[in-house]
Amino acid sequence: MIIFLSCIILFLIGLYAIVTKRNLIKIVIGFAFIEYAINLLFALIGFRSGMLAPIITQIDMPHRFVDPIPQALVLTAIVIALGTTALMLSVVLRIYNRYKTFDIAEIRKLKG
Amino acid sequence: MTFIPLYFILPLAAAFIIPLLGKIAKSLIWILVTLVSFALFILALYGVAVTQQAPMLVYEMGNWPPPLGIVMAFDSLSAFMTLVISIIVFTGSVFSFRYMSHYTGQWKFYTLYMLITAGMMGISITGDLFNLFVFLEIAAISSYALVAFGVEAEELEASFKYMVMGEVGGLTLLLAIALLYAKTSTLNLADMSNALQIIGQTPFFWVVLGMLLFAFSIKAAFVPFHSWLPDAHPAAPAPISSLLSGVFIKVLGMYTMARLVFNVFGLSRANAPIFFNLLIGIGLLSIAFAGVTALSQKDYKRLLGYSSVSQVGYIMLGLGIGNYYGIAGAIFYILAHALGKGLLFFTSGAVVHATGTRDISKLAGLGEKMSTTAWSFRFGSMSLIGLPPLVGFFAKYFIVLGALKAGFLWLAIVAIGLSVLTLGYLLKIENNVFLKKGKIQANKAPFTMRVAMVFLVVMIVLLGIGFQQVVDFLVGPAAHALLRGVEYANLVFGSIAVSF
Amino acid sequence: MKGMSLIVKSITTVIIGFIFIYGIYIILHGHLTPGGGFAGGVIIAGALILRILAFGSEAGGEKKSEKSASIFESIGALVFIGIALAGLFLAGVLFLNFIPKGTPLHLWSAGIIPFCNIAIGIKVGAGLFSIFLALAAVKYVMED
Numbered sequence: 001m002i003i004f005l006s007c008i009i010l011f012l013i014g015l016y017a018i019v020t021k022r023n024l025i026k027i028v029i030g031f032a033f034i035e036y037a038i039n040l041l042f043a044l045i046g047f048r049s050g051m052l053a054p055i056i057t058q059i060d061m062p063h064r065f066v067d068p069i070p071q072a073l074v075l076t077a078i079v080i081a082l083g084t085t086a087l088m089l090s091v092v093l094r095i096y097n098r099y100k101t102f103d104i105a106e107i108r109k110l111k112g
Numbered sequence: 113m114t115f116i117p118l119y120f121i122l123p124l125a126a127a128f129i130i131p132l133l134g135k136i137a138k139s140l141i142w143i144l145v146t147l148v149s150f151a152l153f154i155l156a157l158y159g160v161a162v163t164q165q166a167p168m169l170v171y172e173m174g175n176w177p178p179p180l181g182i183v184m185a186f187d188s189l190s191a192f193m194t195l196v197i198s199i200i201v202f203t204g205s206v207f208s209f210r211y212m213s214h215y216t217g218q219w220k221f222y223t224l225y226m227l228i229t230a231g232m233m234g235i236s237i238t239g240d241l242f243n244l245f246v247f248l249e250i251a252a253i254s255s256y257a258l259v260a261f262g263v264e265a266e267e268l269e270a271s272f273k274y275m276v277m278g279e280v281g282g283l284t285l286l287l288a289i290a291l292l293y294a295k296t297s298t299l300n301l302a303d304m305s306n307a308l309q310i311i312g313q314t315p316f317f318w319v320v321l322g323m324l325l326f327a328f329s330i331k332a333a334f335v336p337f338h339s340w341l342p343d344a345h346p347a348a349p350a351p352i353s354s355l356l357s358g359v360f361i362k363v364l365g366m367y368t369m370a371r372l373v374f375n376v377f378g379l380s381r382a383n384a385p386i387f388f389n390l391l392i393g394i395g396l397l398s399i400a401f402a403g404v405t406a407l408s409q410k411d412y413k414r415l416l417g418y419s420s421v422s423q424v425g426y427i428m429l430g431l432g433i434g435n436y437y438g439i440a441g442a443i444f445y446i447l448a449h450a451l452g453k454g455l456l457f458f459t460s461g462a463v464v465h466a467t468g469t470r471d472i473s474k475l476a477g478l479g480e481k482m483s484t485t486a487w488s489f490r491f492g493s494m495s496l497i498g499l500p501p502l503v504g505f506f507a508k509y510f511i512v513l514g515a516l517k518a519g520f521l522w523l524a525i526v527a528i529g530l531s532v533l534t535l536g537y538l539l540k541i542e543n544n545v546f547l548k549k550g551k552i553q554a555n556k557a558p559f560t561m562r563v564a565m566v567f568l569v570v571m572i573v574l575l576g577i578g579f580q581q582v583v584d585f586l587v588g589p590a591a592h593a594l595l596r597g598v599e600y601a602n603l604v605f606g607s608i609a610v611s612f
Numbered sequence: 613m614k615g616m617s618l619i620v621k622s623i624t625t626v627i628i629g630f631i632f633i634y635g636i637y638i639i640l641h642g643h644l645t646p647g648g649g650f651a652g653g654v655i656i657a658g659a660l661i662l663r664i665l666a667f668g669s670e671a672g673g674e675k676k677s678e679k680s681a682s683i684f685e686s687i688g689a690l691v692f693i694g695i696a697l698a699g700l701f702l703a704g705v706l707f708l709n710f711i712p713k714g715t716p717l718h719l720w721s722a723g724i725i726p727f728c729n730i731a732i733g734i735k736v737g738a739g740l741f742s743i744f745l746a747l748a749a750v751k752y753v754m755e756d
Contacts, residue, residue: 015280018280034283038290042293045293058715059716064212070293075650084275087275088275089747094260095269107269109453114705117700121700125690128686128690132687134678135683171705172705174709175708
């Protein structure tokens with residue numbers, strides 16, 4: 001239970017970084033925190049105490065494995081997070097190129 | 113039966129052939145995209161015809177039965193959504209032939225266009241929760257890139273703001289999926305529906321439902337999470353704006369929410385009246401707030417963006433009312449708004465292509481120089497305001513009828529009254545741009561753009577006049593698919609025993 | 613982008629081949645050991661990125677690398693979709709495992725999964741490499 005709570009706390013730290021920080025790069029790092037927390041939570045959900053990793057290394061293994069589905073889901077979630085972070089960083093770089101600043105308070109051309 | 117995976121495999125294959133084609137022959141790209149969109153349109157019509165007989169088609173990927181494998185559960189609501197998506201995608205690709213000619217790197221545009229189509233189609237037909245998340249992220253990431261397509265300063269800023277808000281929604285959805293998996297140990301929608309009925313309406317149920325509502329409200333741009341839309345939709349190129357406003361926010365926000373609330377969580381007005389009243393409240397707030405803000409806009413596309421936020425509120429209103437007429441009205445409104453708002457954004461694209469500006473105060477006198485555009489705008493706005501016999505009138509009529517049948521007389525009066533806001537801001541564009549005399553220099557819109565606009569006008573008129581057939585064949589079965597509630601699970605498992 | 617010192621350059625020429633082979637090993641044994649397509653693809657991309665980082669863009673070949681990365685990415689994705697569609701057309705269902713599954717725990721087992729791993733490995737490697745080129749090519753941002 002403590003482990004799940006610490007994942008939620010990591011999630012809230014990332015959310016705090018996204019909402020309050022003014023530097024664009026810090027917002028992207030906040031996203032990395034959130035994704036890390038969610039992946040960790042996912043992988044921990046599938047844990048059963050006293051079981052083995054879900055890889056068959058001999059023909060007759062006793063079938064006492066931890067849940068392999070969350071591990072597959074985490075793999076997919078990591079790939080999606082990679083794509084999103086790459087896109088976010090390239091947009092941030094081009095914003096720096098146009099506005100010459102990373103400060104989000106100065107990037108305010110759209111109004112109304 | 114084997115046509116079901118073609119809905120997302122065709123655009124996905126086209127999306128990856130395009131970079132190879134782009135090095136050989138550039139002109140083939142547009143032909144490929146239009147062919148694939150037309151094939152999707154024919155497939156969608158076929159899907160609607162098939163679901164008239166069989167209420168649910170189930171396709172198991174790799175022959176793994178649920179809940180072991182991923183399934184595609186294709187019922188009438190999925191057929192309806194694929195039809196709406198394919199209409200807008202097809203007309204959008206016809207429109208972008210000339211519109212994208214002054215952007216560089218066109219093959220990137222068409223690749224992303226096919227990817228966003230594949231994502232939306234996948235969301236509509238899947239029956240597995242994590243598969244829904246993956247397709248949702250595919251469509252969302254493609255849309256972030258498409259909004260930032262012409263890399264000017266405003267577009268990058270709008271895209272970044274959109275990306276931050278959209279990703280917060282997507283990650284909250286992933287967290288909700290994690291919690292649901294922890295409690296029910298399954299990812300299949302039908303299996304989860306059975307498990308959730310056993311769990312009942314505990315605090316965990318409401319917390320997860322609240323998280324899902326938050327995530328989908330960001331994607332569908334309900335007030336107060338709408339602030340990305342008026343920046344993102346004007347910044348995108350015009351065919352992408354009409355795709356985003358027309359189908360994207362509805363597939364990612366409204367369809368997924370309706371599917372989860374009605375079929376998986378099994379809520380209805382009978383067993384969760386407070387939740388449905390909350391939905392009505394959100395709908396009214398969106399209509400009123402966005403409608404009032406739209407009255408003071410000076411940018412053509414920004415005004416249309418606020419109008420989208422307002423109209424999506426009507427759909428939420430219909431879903432919140434909860435009886436047959438309300439839900440059928442909401443689904444009909446998805447079709448009507450897709451056609452109408454798609455058409456309006458096409459007219460904005462034609463105006464920008466001809467004159468280069470979006471400022472209403474500078475755009476006087478286009479009524480005589482761009483007559484096809486002006487008349488398309490008039491038809492589209494008449495449909496959205498709700499004038500008979502166009503399709504928008506019947507959609508609003510169903511929602512109002514649903515409110516009356518559920519006993520909410522005040523709601524019906526308020527819904528009709530707030531249509532005045534729609535009249536107000538659309539008339540603002542009509543007056544200042546198309547009716548006033550002015551000296552602006554503009555050519556007529558190119559032929560393919562005019563063809564796309566006239567196609568949508570014809571659809572609006574035809575579907576309005578033949579509204580009874582639309583309700584019988586398209587909207588009615590889709591509404592029954594939602595009202596079925598937890599029967600969805602029995603249908604999924606039942607039709608697996610029958611076929612394959 | 614400037615290259616690095618002579619020590620880094622000479623070690624890189626030796627070690628790039630080993631990193632590449634390690635990535636291919638992880639991809640090929642994806643159905644037996646942890647790893648598979650995505651992890652192996654990341655390692656291959658690491659080898660390609662190391663060459664550009666060590667030798668700098670003065671060594672040239674960046675435009676050619678961009679083009680071939682894009683081609684390999686599309687080819688990887690198309691092979692994956694082709695395998696899925698082959699399952700559809702030859703045997704009736706999408707993603708059906710239609711290749712004979714040999715004896716378990718050998719390299720030739722588990723049907724289509726090794727081929728899917730190879731296709732994904734190529735795509736991820738080329739994709740990450742082109743992401744790196746796109747981010748690093750924004751030269752005029754950092755050198756002001």
